[in-house]
Amino acid sequence: MTTIDYISETERFSDGIRELLVAADDEFVPRLSAREGTTQREGLADASSADTEDVGDAIESYHSQCLDQHLIACHDRGDIRGFMSFREGYRTSELEGYQPSNYISTVIVSPDYRRRGFARKMYKRILSDLPPGIECPYVTTRTWSTNHSHLSLLEELGFENVTNLPDDRGDGIDTVYYAIER
Template identity: 50%
Template sequence: MTTVEYVADPRPYADEIRRLLAAAEAEFVPPLSARQGTTQTDGLDEQRNDALDEYFEQCIDQSFVLARDGEDVYGFLSFRPGYAIDELGAYTPSDYVSTIIVDPAHRREGHARRLYHELLTDVPEDVREPYVTTRTWDSNDRHLDLLEDLGFELLTRIEDDRGQGIDTVYYGVDVEGFER
């Protein structure tokens, strides 16, 4: 049976988290192995090929919601409480979702929706912020469809931020107004 829950210490699941990062890293724009970290805002259109370990080290120090069956992790959402940058406008402080990945073998089973739902409704008070925010690229259709279905609003668009014709888009939702 799959459980979705906030996990205060993700380190016991580090191998599974690393496995999922490696499995999905090339699906991100830019790939996770080309990034300096989970909240990098400059140089997203510059290519590197050695940074997946750096990304993992920043990711594992964040807060997590896991979808798992025993020790097997089917998906995770990592987030930073108290996050505030100009691109989020009034949606600060927020629980900023830096990474969400569902194992390719378990996609289209509702795990991503359940991960977001857990963050929006049931994380401990000490990590709960008034807003949940995230960013992605403008052609990440499945993620954008999910965000819009959950009531997230487009906050900022940065044209060509990830390369020619690839915009970065920031989304946010007011936790108080989230329909459970």
């Protein structure tokens, strides 16, 4: 049975998270292996055009940053099926008026487990069931304007588009920030 849990010991799922990051690398814009980290704000368009030959090595910095964040895991008997990493107390000018927030930096569900509601369940967990002391007044995230399935989920859950950065990730690909009050 697959469960959704807040995980305080992120190292427990380290290998599985790395595998999901590598498997989903080219689904992100820009690729995760071309980024400087989970909250990179400058140079996303340049990273979109970067060619990464060795994804495994290039993704290590991103992987380490995920492990340093809070984690909600979708797992089945210890095997990770998806995860959401987030920062507590996040602040950035793009989210003015929606801070401090629990900022979701990464959401990935294994391709074999998609369309089963796991991403929705992880979002519901961060919105309503975090351990005391790490809840912030807002939950925020960002994505790219052509990530239609993610955008649809955010809107269904009541998130509001609060900032658009036109062509931030390349021609015709905006960075979009979303927020919701807890």
